[in-house]
Amino acid sequence: MNNPDQLYTVVLITAPNQQTAEGIAEGLVENKIAACVNLLPGVRSVYRWQGEIEREEEVMLMVKTRLDLVEEKLIPLVKDQHPYDVPEILALPVLQGTEEYLDWINQSTLGG
Numbered sequence: 001m002n003n004p005d006q007l008y009t010v011v012l013i014t015a016p017n018q019q020t021a022e023g024i025a026e027g028l029v030e031n032k033i034a035a036c037v038n039l040l041p042g043v044r045s046v047y048r049w050q051g052e053i054e055r056e057e058e059v060m061l062m063v064k065t066r067l068d069l070v071e072e073k074l075i076p077l078v079k080d081q082h083p084y085d086v087p088e089i090l091a092l093p094v095l096q097g098t099e100e101y102l103d104w105i106n107q108s109t110l111g112g
Contacts, residue, residue, distance in 0.1 A: 007067035008094035008105055013078055013087065014045060014058040021059035024081050028063060033073045035108035038062040066109055067091065073110065 011034075015021035018041060025037035040060040047054055065074060070091050078089055094102075106112040 006102070006106060008097065008102055009065060009067045009070060009091045010094060011061075011063040011065060011070060011074060012090045012092065013061040013063065013082075014043065015061060016056070016058060016083060018059055020081070020083060021061055024078055025061055025063075027077050027081060028065075028074065031073070031077065032108065032110045032112075033069050033077060034063045034065045035105040036064045064105055066105065066112075067093075068111075069109060 013024065015024060018039070021039050021041075025034075025039060028034035028037055038061070040062065043058045043060045045054075045056050045058050047056075063074070075089055078087055
């Protein structure tokens with residue numbers, strides 16, 4: 001049953017290629033840090049880095065997890081496996097979801 005006090009999040013992470021994205025996704029799911037990770041290839045990123053405008057093809061990871069796992073579990077794993085000096089790791093709040101799906105996230109992650 002869904003805990004009404006439990007907070008859920010979708011975390012966005014970009015990776016330079018499919019292999020890196022799959023490694024991060026598998027690590028997150030295998031370690032029960034994430035219930036599910038969607039890999040969205042073909043993301044075109046335009047950003048400023050060290051004073052220059054860069055353009056890169058990347059893979060977006062869309063991670064479904066609990067907010068309490070982000071800081072102590074998710075971020076260290078991603079930083080350890082990610083080749084970027086400053087990887088994108090953005091946790092967005094889940095404001096609402098079906099009780100069944102949120103229960104599944106809770107049951108599929110650590111402590112659930």
